[in-house]
Amino acid sequence: MLKAQEILVERYQLLRVLGESASRQTWLAQDLVNQEQVVVKLLITSDQLQWDNLRLFEREAKVLRQLDHPRIPQYYDDFVLERDIVSFALVQEYIPAKSLKELLASGKTFSETEVRDIAIAVLKILIYLHKLSPPVLHRDIKPSNLLFDESKSKNQIYLVDFGAVQDRAASEGATFTVVGTYGYAPLEQFGGRATPASDLYALGATLIHLATGISPADLPQFNSKMQFAHLTKLNPGFVRWLQQITEPNLENRFQTAPAALEALEINQLAITNGNLYTPLTPILVRKSSDKLAIHIPSLNKNIIGLTVGGVGLLFWLFFWKYATASVTYSLASLPIFTWVYIWLIMGILLTAWWILPNYIETDIDFDNQNFEMKWKLFGFTVKKQRGKVSDIDKVYSSKGSYQNQKQIHEVILSLGVDEYYIGRFKQSLSQEESRYLASTIRDWLGI
16 A cells, blocks of 8 residues: 555655546656656556556557646656556656646636637637547547646646546447546447547536536436527527537537637627728627627618708698699688698608608627617607527528618528518618628627
8 A cells, every 4th residue: 555755666756646446556756867746647546446447548648648738737757667566657747736626616706708719719729639640539528627727827727637548439340438527427438439520528517516606417418418598698699509519319419629720719709899890881880798789770860951951841741732722622621720730740740751751779788698770860769679598590691672762681580480680770880890790790699
């Protein structure tokens, strides 16, 4: 039985146990040659030790020798410890940081920004691993195997414990060792057919655990999919991204780490804080992770122009009436004041029909759960529509009806059989504006 302060192979002095199981021990040790702390992992032989465990341990040492990444602990040494009980030892770099599992157990909650940063950091590690020849699959990504270093100016993440690593594709009909952790490992991995997308699933499950504080194994499921959106206030686009990366059906999941990273970065750009307003378009867009607000101003905000236009139209109508007074109408017997009243009503209606739509403003507001569209005239809401963001399956730019012999462009939100239209109140969105709005909404929603 190994004890603290023992020295192995005249070099590594054991300090304290970091982890322990029936056949494995992980120690923090002092390298007496280089005068630095290291991690010593020991596989202890016994009658209960299975051959597969030794094979995985040897594979871990072999793979670690070829890895060179700043977010993966560096391999230093391996040796056989021949005592009363033979042990196989692996020595690697020590990272003085807590695991995500420890942080969760201590009550730490992770913000959306932190979860996104962890996602990006781990995806970059996976891009490195999966591009090796042959690709290296970790096969056991979970909170306990990700170290979160909070001591640096920017939090850094490290991927550790390559005990379940696979460095070659499984051959047809070959026997396999079941590895992975329930809740984090996808179904195909338990069937011995792990792919790069299997590591992506495990990463997604880990991120959901961080965002909700609930282990994936304890989350409700529907059609084998984790149901977590109602437990968070995450950006809808990030929720859709997490849903896709944890798709139980391998074909519907992100297939590669670069593809998952690209989709996440597109959504990340779409939620960047700031107001977008350029001389090329009067449309104002305000966005953050939990809100997207779009304001489409009216074509004309000049109230004097409205007054002059209305008075001019009424005057023209009044003048036209008296210019044709000699013509006999069926209503000619009506008193003059009745005629004036009728023409005033007609003038007001025509004025409203031709002029007022140019003063309509549109506001579209999205949050994590719902969206609302308002059409306003001089600050008063004249129409309102609401819906759920989770029901939106398409957002696209389209050509609409003709107005003043000009075909307008509009943005359509498709919710199954229902459609919501942006840009129909004579606001004459240009093709560029409608495409810009559709793209902005799509990216924010992760569609």
